[in-house]
Amino acid sequence: MSAVGSARPTFPAVAGPILAAWRGPWRRLGVSLGSEQLALLASLYFAAAFNLPFFSAAIDSGGLQGSDGWIAGVGLFVAIVALHFILLGMLFTRWTAKPVLIALLLSGALATHFMRDYTVYFDTDMIRNILHTDGAESGELVTSSLLPDLLLRGLLPALLVLRVRIRRRTWRRSLLIRAGSIALAVLLAAGAILVSFQTTSSLMRNHRELRHLITPGNYLVSLVRVAVEDHRDPEGPRTPVGRQARVVGRPAGAKPRLLVLVVGETVRARNWGLNGYARDTTPALRRIDPVNFGNVTACGSNTEVSLPCMFSNIGRADYDKRRIENSESLLHVLEHAGIATHWFDNQSGCKGVCESLAYTSLAHADDPQLCDGDHCLDGILMGGLDAALAGGDADQVVVLHMLGNHGPAYFKRYPPDARAYLPDCTSEELVRCNRSQIVNAYDNAIRYTDAVLAGLIARLQADATHDTALVYLSDHGESLGEDGVYLHGLPYAIAPKVQTRVPMVMWFSPGLVASRGLDVGCLRRRAIKPASHDNLFSSVLGLMQVTTPEYDPGLDLFRGCVRASG
Known part of the structure; x- marks a missing residue:
């Protein structure tokens, strides 16, 4: 067959009359x-x-x-x-x-x-x-x-x-x-x-x-x-906070201290196993038996508000977004006191909390077992902890920022072998799943967070070179279809409690308990009472023995549960 005989009509020749008929x-x-x-x-x-x-x-x-x-x-x-x-x-x-x-x-x-x-x-x-x-x-x-x-x-x-x-x-x-x-x-x-x-x-x-x-x-x-x-005209550098901060009362010859602050994402208190939830979504932590705070209120119903607020000395009662954003954070105060900080992130950044300080994003790490190209499972944060443990003999505070239970794709926040509750919602369209399936996926993600936290604590327990502690605190909660509401971010005045009540747990190595003079039993009794994001700033300073005018003893959860050291 000749080339001429095999020629086919071109696209313009076919589409032209159709388009002309449509345009008319x-x-x-x-x-x-x-x-x-x-x-x-x-x-x-x-x-x-x-x-x-x-x-x-x-x-x-x-x-x-x-x-x-x-x-x-x-x-x-x-x-x-x-x-x-x-x-x-x-x-x-x-x-x-x-x-x-x-x-x-x-x-x-x-x-x-x-x-x-x-x-x-x-x-x-x-x-x-x-x-x-x-x-x-x-x-x-x-x-x-x-x-x-x-x-x-x-x-x-x-x-x-x-x-x-x-x-x-x-x-x-x-x-x-x-x-x-x-x-x-x-x-x-x-x-x-x-x-x-x-x-x-x-x-x-x-x-x-x-x-x-x-x-x-x-x-x-x-x-x-x-x-x-x-986008107002910049007002210059952040307002200094804690420039006079210093460590006081540190026992001579004590091991360097490492405090790991794990910031959770979208984990609500109601589904936290240690809080009495019908399901044991925290079996690994239950075996470790950390100090669990069962009534903790978040500063906001979304990350943009809660994250800067919890690391600020301003807090929810006097909340002022612009003032918080233009002021140095808890991490800056620690640096002023000579305590090294490092933020390891598996999410969308530190929202200004760690500005000008050490920061490493692990959200797109090259790990075929934990990462899929778009996200990494929170197990990737173990690398940040390992880096901190190898970081020398100075006191450190390390922040590990989790992806946690970020919705609506809860099923992407845990590996396939962690599907404890079935059937789970495996769609990003929550409207395609019934509420039971959505809750199953959400609870599976909490169980994976539980496993990650237990792994971090195990790594700290195995370290003999530091006195260590871990504090886990979620940034805000989540709605799972109650009253037709999903996800989070409702205006704080009308946000349901599931969006503003969050879990918080603390674990301490025997070495830190001894060197800091910590009465864990006293702290467990304190954990029964209400707490909030506002407590984080002064509690971390108190635990690390940092003195500064911005420290508020009334917000220090450890105050009254430690003996004076000298």
């Missing part, structure tokens, strides 16, 4: 609208398609009950339309209207999916979590259930927007129409709220978190606030 009627669908008309249609669509989680939460709160409830609901709908019209009115021009609207349609579809399926509130802390989450963790949230929402709520309306022609007007006429439209929207929003002011104001005052469900205004406002707060 598609072009006829195009309409001509003014920017204000497009903004009004978009605002109506936002209120109807993106704000179902808001109205559902408002109804569930009981704030729309009573004879005025339906009036308040209609008023809120009109107010949401008007407020988004005002927002779009400030963003839309003849050149920006279509790209801005398409971006909002796509992002709003994504936001609605996560609000509906995971009960996410898009406040500033959640936006920071999103911006600071690494690609591998974010990829676990991109699942097949996301595609229908993105297609139906976002992509299809975006295609329609492409067919819109924005009318041209003189700038004077445009300015007049825009100003009048925004003024009318302001009056309409005010009127809609005033119609049932008592009901509406009571709802929004008693349930302030609901504003973080009004989409897309929620994430736009939060994104602007984060940009303003996080």
